[in-house]
Amino acid sequence: MALDLRLYLADEVPEILDLLRGLGEVLLERAEAEADLLLPGYTHLQRAQPVTFGHHWLAYFEMFLRDMERYRDALGRIRRSPLGAGALAGSPYPLDRERVARDLGLDEVCRNSLDAVSDRDFALEFLFAGSVVMMHLSRLSEELVLWSSQEFGFVELSDGFCTGSSIMPQKKNPDVPELLRGKTGRAYGNLISLLTTLKALPLAYNKDMQEDKEPVFDTLDTVKGSLAITVEMLRNLKVRPDRARAALKAGFLLATELADYLASKGVPFRQAHEAAGRLVALAEARGCGLEDLDLETLRSVSPLFEEDVFQVLDPEASVARRTVLGGPAPDNVRREARLGWKRLDAIWPRRD
Numbered sequence: 001m002a003l004d005l006r007l008y009l010a011d012e013v014p015e016i017l018d019l020l021r022g023l024g025e026v027l028l029e030r031a032e033a034e035a036d037l038l039l040p041g042y043t044h045l046q047r048a049q050p051v052t053f054g055h056h057w058l059a060y061f062e063m064f065l066r067d068m069e070r071y072r073d074a075l076g077r078i079r080r081s082p083l084g085a086g087a088l089a090g091s092p093y094p095l096d097r098e099r100v101a102r103d104l105g106l107d108e109v110c111r112n113s114l115d116a117v118s119d120r121d122f123a124l125e126f127l128f129a130g131s132v133v134m135m136h137l138s139r140l141s142e143e144l145v146l147w148s149s150q151e152f153g154f155v156e157l158s159d160g161f162c163t164g165s166s167i168m169p170q171k172k173n174p175d176v177p178e179l180l181r182g183k184t185g186r187a188y189g190n191l192i193s194l195l196t197t198l199k200a201l202p203l204a205y206n207k208d209m210q211e212d213k214e215p216v217f218d219t220l221d222t223v224k225g226s227l228a229i230t231v232e233m234l235r236n237l238k239v240r241p242d243r244a245r246a247a248l249k250a251g252f253l254l255a256t257e258l259a260d261y262l263a264s265k266g267v268p269f270r271q272a273h274e275a276a277g278r279l280v281a282l283a284e285a286r287g288c289g290l291e292d293l294d295l296e297t298l299r300s301v302s303p304l305f306e307e308d309v310f311q312v313l314d315p316e317a318s319v320a321r322r323t324v325l326g327g328p329a330p331d332n333v334r335r336e337a338r339l340g341w342k343r344l345d346a347i348w349p350r351r352d
Contacts, residue, residue, distance in 0.1 A: 003104075005123065013074065015224065016071055016220075017072065019224060024061055025341075027057045027064070027234070028340045033054075036054070038052055038245050038319065039051055039053050047248075054330070054337070058336055060140055065340075078126070079107040080106060082109075082110045083097060087204070128191055130223045133223050138184040141181045154239065157174055161236070162175055193211070197209070249289060256276070258290065262304055
């Protein structure tokens with residue numbers, strides 16, 4: 001049974017890696033195409049600083065690239081042959097275990113007969129990797145649910161991934177993201193199930209271990225189906241840059257720019273932060289944006305403000321200035337997207 005499960009996963013994990021690569025490709029394509037489209041970045045689900053759709057897609061690309069690394073690394077431990085371990089004490093016959101492993105397409109052998117029989121770490125790794133994939137898909141799905149709502153309106157899901165309401169004809173419910181979010185719990189449950197089964201087992205084989213199959217099969221089906229539909233959902237997603245751009249006008253997203261401006265003049269950042277906060281309070285009291293405050297008002301908080309401060313109170317300029325590695329500047333995003341294709345090839349070359 002240990003061998004069969006290893007052989008089965010040795011065939012299936014590459015298919016998951018293919019699906020993850022496909023998802024990575026879609027994210028890179030969107031990142032390149034939408035590197036200049038501004039979007040509010042959030043912390044605590046509150047508007048924080050301007051970023052771009054392209055930068056946001058690259059954040060998910062990094063998540064799924066790590067998933068690919070996990071599966072690829074797990075594949076090396078899956079491809080170990082237990083044959084020759086016998087029931088627990090090996091064999092008295094002069095078996096060439098390494099050759100048998102090679103004939104089976106496996107990379108190496110399990111080097112202890114007791115461990116070979118009782119090891120299910122490879123199954124746990126598979127379930128853990130699947131749980132993390134589903135967690136990443138769930139986070140992406142949650143943002144798509146939020147972004148496609150009328151309150152945000154940053155994206156529009158294709159009709160094929162939504163349903164209407166049986167009562168309210170105006171509704172367009174984001175069913176696929178919600179289902180992806182919900183199926184994440186199944187993957188978590190499967191991991192906990194096998195961990196619990198194995199937690200008190202003595203060496204070597206115990207009949208409890210036959211419970212390793214069902215959680216593995218269920219997580220496999222869940223992950224493969226979820227990745228396949230996510231690829232198509234993202235491929236058919238429409239962004240609404242006008243709504244995203246409009247959202248930049250509320251929430252004082254450029255307050256950090258004022259603090260950075262003063263810091264560049266030699267003001268300690270703690271003091272610059274306090275000054276920017278006072279200006280936010282003034283703008284809020286007047287019901288206007290920071291960019292609407294005149295120079296006299298700015299200088300009432302700090303005499304270091306000059307006419308050039310209005311150049312930083314621009315969301316495009318804010319994003320463009322963030323050219324540090326990993327930053328959201330459009331040129332950065334395009335460069336990282338180009339590099340992303342090479343990173344994909346380094347982890348898992350396309351299998352056509």
